Amino acid sequence: MWKSYLTSAFRSFKNNRGFAAINILGLALGLTAFLLIIFYVSDELSYDRFNTKADRIYRVNEDLKFGNNEVFYAVSMAPLAQALKEDFPEVENAVRLKNAWSARIKKGDVTIRENKLAFADPSLFQVFTLPMIEGNAVTALKEPNTVVLTESTARKYFNSTQVLGRTLLFDDHLNYKVTGVIRDLPKTSHFNFDFFLSMSSLEESRENKWLRSNFSTYVLLKEGADVKQFEGALNGFLQRHSGAEVQAELKMTYSSFEKSGNYFRLNLIPLKDIHLKSNRTGELGPNSTVQYVYIFSAIAFFILLIACVNFMNLATARSANRAKEVGVRKVLGSSRSYLIAQFLTESILVTFMAAVLAFGAALFLLPLFNQLSGKEMAVSAQSFIWLLPLFIGLVLLIGVSAGAYPAFFLSAFQPIQVLKGKLSTGFKASGLRNFLVVFQFSISIFLIIGTLVIYKQLNYIRTKNLGYNRDQVVIVQNSYELNDQAKLFKQEVKRLPGVLNATLTGYLPTSNWHNTAMFYKDASLDSKRSLFPETWGVDEDYIDALGMTMASGRSFSKDMLTDSSGIIINESAAKFLDLKEPLNKTLFKSNGGERTESNTKAYHIIGVVKDFNFSSLRDNIGPVVLFLDANNGALSIRVKTTDLKKVMAQIEQTWKSISPNVPISVSFMDQDFDATYRSEQRIGRLFILFTTLAISIACLGLFGLAAFAAEQRSKEIGIRKILGASVPVIVRMLSVDFLKLVVLAIVIASPLAWFLMYKWLQDFAYRVQIQWWIIAIAGIAALLIAFLTISFQSVKAALSNPVKSLRSE
């Protein structure tokens, strides 16, 4: 029985190679895309799940509202971890991590700059699953100046993992003893460090300050602990511990602080949610958003749907040809269930072949896809544990669902009518097939519009006037290592030919430096009339060197001694403070400690700088206050030259003359900016890729259908030609039927796409408008693609010799 099904299925493919190829290829293409997206999505969803206790690990977040400002931190206070352990029996363990940003480490004679370092409590290895190869997981990070390395870092510095007790020289003066080697962190960890330094090495970690937040704090709850109850108790806990400090610093009780509309709260986020759902200030690394997971899952589903629809469509279209076989088989005694089984077998067989092709293609394309998506996914023997069931499941699901309609449709033929040839006109009549074509093209048009909007938005971000000029700015990232000589370095660099200006500060629109402080409109420090801006210490060249524009007032000047108490605010700060004419107004800032008037400092506003963008373009520009300060974090050099190499060499030369032993670390501001949007760029590229695929698959289906329609109507075409119809008339006749469906698809998809893309754009503070021509372009593109696809077949049919098509009857 099965053998008979299979042979007739195989022979039927052989006799209809073209259709079979379109069928299998279309499905394989769809499945490949589907699989790649599944890889991507499952990778995104697998973050931090390698931790065996992942279900019980939470990060403590901090929300703060003071005056007009709301801040959401991923970091919390230094004493928090210990206090949680002491106060709550349900806390099994807690660990703090603090980014150490960067260090120079000696390897023999060479100094290497490392950027993936963090301070960590010894409990790190009890909370997270970071298996140790060498060393004792309990004691490894107890002592000050000890470090745990990842396996590959150990090999990099010592060519071995047996390195316990060896030392590494940090920044030319600090020796860290290696007390452990762990396996490299999985790529699917939301933090990614090569060096874990003992937290005890850090003085700040012992401070008992509850109003300063610098540590990522993770708690491991006991099994069966009530998370909700624990989280609910956090705010009372915080009040107990920080009340005294609030009283001292803000001169109000905790309750009056809250009564005036402010808040200061702790909350929890499950470890497994951090990668996709957390976008707070002070994350340990860039996270993704769950939105993209949804979008891509939807695209994967749609692509698969389009491919299945193709399959169904071609199968039902071919049904007229298969009808005779069905009729004969019925007359010979086949029951309906046999026929259904036969067609389902056929459909599963095609799906199987397509799936084999698709799995092969997906594995083959994975490295390329990794490049495009910025991931490092790999298929191991282990992945087959879930790939194999997925494979079988997909084949059965698609095979049955795509084959079901043709199977039931074909098997329901009345044998007598079929054998009398009454069903040969069946092609035009199928409303379902028309519906499916409309459905496919609706999705395609939806994706075209989506892609255009996303592409436009990404382009807008890249080219938007940011309020500063990021081109031709060279940033020396480690000028702080010159200490007092940084100023000298700046002076010398400014003298170089090709250098327009330079500014010495770590606070840049493209940097991660953040500092905030409270400013008040009144000397009484009334929090209702306050501002909680970013406070950036800069030098007098800042505005000019970065190409910012003053809205009013002036920039800092070396010649004005009073500028040490002058500040420049940005437009949004002026708006926040509700200052119509901010120039020469005074703002007050507490010096900390006792809050008396003598302990406040008055600043007068000397200028207002036009808003410039310093965080993600997803967010609105927050208030910024610039003040004069000797910050030597980085030196940003504006150059104007056609020979960048030469200028760079000269800058490096200048550096060497001041500090021959420390290597210079340089970046370009525009590249730093692009890095911020790299994930968006990648998403955009992926989107374009998958849209193209979806449209190709839909066109493949249309191509098949058009071919079939032409074949079905070859007799009609022959007769019409003999009666005098010209080629264009016939092409039009054959094309119009399909193009009508595409037009209908445009009508359906456009409003839907417009609405959803409008929603997506709301996420961006700076966004493009969806213009009517985007929809027009998408519509015309779809029509054009469809027309080209169809006309190939139509023209072929129209040009064929009528005698030939008529003779066969």
Next chain:
Amino acid sequence: MLSLQHLSKYYQAGGNKTFVLNDLSLDVDEGEFVSIMGPSGSGKSTLLNIIGLLDEPSEGYHYFAGEAVHLLKEKQRSAMSRGYMGYVFQAYHLIDELTVYENIETPLIYQNIKGSERKALVADILDRFNIVGKKDLFPSQLSGGQQQLVGIARALIAKPKLLLADEPTGNLNSKQGDEIMELFLKLNREDGVTIIQVTHSEKNAEYGNRIINLLDGKIESSRVLNHQ
């Protein structure tokens, strides 16, 4: 073996009934070779389809092999047709994707006959019809006469009680047609196969032992032939 009583087949068109078969009664005994003749539209094929259980009458009584067919359900009718009927068509209706061997084998598969037994049966009939050499060819590689031979072989493979043939020679030239008719005659006489055929050709009709003439859905005349 077959008895049709007051059988009618009509289509409702508006208020009018259009009769294809009109109050027709017919009995066929086992071992008969009946030829049905008549002009186009006289209801020949409809009658044959009803006899073959491929179509249902609108009214009337239908007995076959002792069963009241008009009382049977679709499934039972289909089982009955599988067991008792063999069909031969004007356009052969072989399955293009299957070889001669596989085409002949197909009815046996649907009757759940075991592989080894199928092999023996097909080999036997290929031998009887002298088409062993063609068993691996596809229908498109055969002449019309050969295709019809395969069609008949396929119709007979499951040893039906009744062979129904709808203009079996309609697509063949006269020489091929004669051969098929000789075969029918032989099957009827030597193997005792009951045959009902529809034909336009007087000459072919006379191979049978009874000729029934239909006109407007009724039996116009019926004559028994006496071959020696």
